Amino acid sequence: MADPYLRVENLVKRFGPFTALGGVDLEVFPGEVHALLGDNGAGKSTLIKTLAGVHQPSEGQIFIQGKPVNFRSPRDASAAGIGTVYQDLALNQLMSVTRNFFMGRELKGPLGTLRIDEMDQIAHDEMLKIGIDFSDPSQAVGTMSGGQRQTLAIARAIYFGAKVLILDEPTSALGQKQQMGVLKTIKRVRARGDIAIIFITHNEIHSRLVADRFTFLALGKIIGAGTSSEIGDNEMRRLMSGGAEMGDLEQELAGI
């Protein structure tokens, strides 16, 4: 087995008296989709924000290719190859596809001028690689569908050197067909073999369809983890509901 690209050891994050993450371990391998599941408030967002350099861990250590790293800002994390695609996608609706693709990392000529033709071409090619043929890169992002926006954000993260792609609930706000489109995109990225994907979701079916490995969070702690062959459907359902037995839950509901 290959070495994990990203490893997290005993990660603790406290906000004042509140412990959001209480000692989390995680290993993410290139060419694999790692599903991170858990209920609202389980600590998923805190975990990915810590990985993305938005928060600094209170305790514990993050390793990239075995070397300990400290991210002081999102810039540090993205330089280390962690590309985060947030739920809101960090896109600007009024700006064109190309201007969004290169936002903050524009290709510059003399005097800070934009090399716009080259940028159009790259944006088009990179999106084509993961499944969208976009004829007009000067189109405003506001006119794109949710699935297309997701693809744009993923293509952007990969182009700018993401080795770990963190997808924060990429399917949650989409229609059925577009959800499948995003899952296809995830599969295509996985097929490259060099990128590790952390796929955060509420949806057990989606994670089943694409994930190689699972980690379940509840109340800031890991309550279960394993590869897809190790975790059966019943086990998965039990972990999804925060560790409660389905049977217990049924009884509880019946008692009302």
Added chain:
Amino acid sequence: MADRSESDRLAKETWLQRTIRRPEIGAFIVMIVIIVALAFASDGKAFNALGLKNNIKIIAQYGIIAIGAAMLMIAGEFDLSIGSMIGFAGMSMALMLKWGLPFGMGEATPFTAFLVTLVMTLALGWIIGTIVVRSGLSSFIVTLAFLFFLRGTTEVAFRLINQSTQVSGLPDFKEESWFANILGGEVFGWFYSAWFWIGQKMTAGVEFPTRLTNENINYLATLNINRRLEQWVTGFDARFLWFIVIAAIAYFVLSRTQLGNWIFATGDNKEAARANGVPVNAVKVGCFMFTAFCATMFAACQVFDTNTSDAAKGNLMELFAIAIAVVGGTLMTGGFGSILGVVFGAITVGLVANAVFFIPEIDGAWFRVFLGAILLAAVFANERIRKRITGGI
């Protein structure tokens, strides 16, 4: 079916369709209507040699500050202190030219007076911007505070140093200082020389009576010839040049540079911009400093042109600047706007503001009625454009 993709659903537009849907198109059409209407209503006087000069003078004044305001609005903030900044900068330059530089640095030249003033106004722009981005308060309220603060400071400084709220009778600096001349003198003399040359060719061989009729005078005015058959107007005000320079730089920066992309990104969704590594705060502070710069240029052109200054200069200009930016297609919510549209807006508003001089029958207050009406129309039009782009209905 399978080879149909979502992007196919967006129809390709022709060149004409694209042009019609440009955000500047409304401002452009209004501008053309105003130009034609004014030309007819004034019997051509609005665009004869002197009419053009006077119109361009006020267009350039409005344009300089409107471009600063538009850049800042695109970055997602407002500046209500532009007018007070104009007053402050004018006061600062005029007092230095009359009473010398501060802290006993000796006599002021036009260049040093301008430079010291610019350093102060840029610092004020930096302070305003820093307060806005650090505190997270609305720029509306922070700059409203500076509107009062700077206007008050200007008046107090006038009274303390000068014992009067105006400075007049300064020497005509543009006579000997090239620097004062490029701010307050005349530019593009070749244009009016060429106009006069053509006029001479066209009147060659024409005999005018010794006592010119009104008709003769009006005809000669359109050929840049005065009553003594000499050249009438010699050049545009220098602010025309600065308007062109500032507009060109702003256009270039916004549409062609990384900084432009950052300005749009900051105004559209600053969290998204920040997540992608755009230095949002620096962009905003920079835009506040740019409006301060524009206000200073406005004041410098005024001071060196008229050799006077008073505490009321620039009053209400912040509102005209914002109104023109909106008429030009800039969104109140930021992230979208066009310098070309702002130029059209400045031409429209400038011409209407001046119309009373060419059509004496009308009441000058109609100007504000008109401005209010097109401002309201523009806000609705801009909102439609925003919805179209963001896919709302």
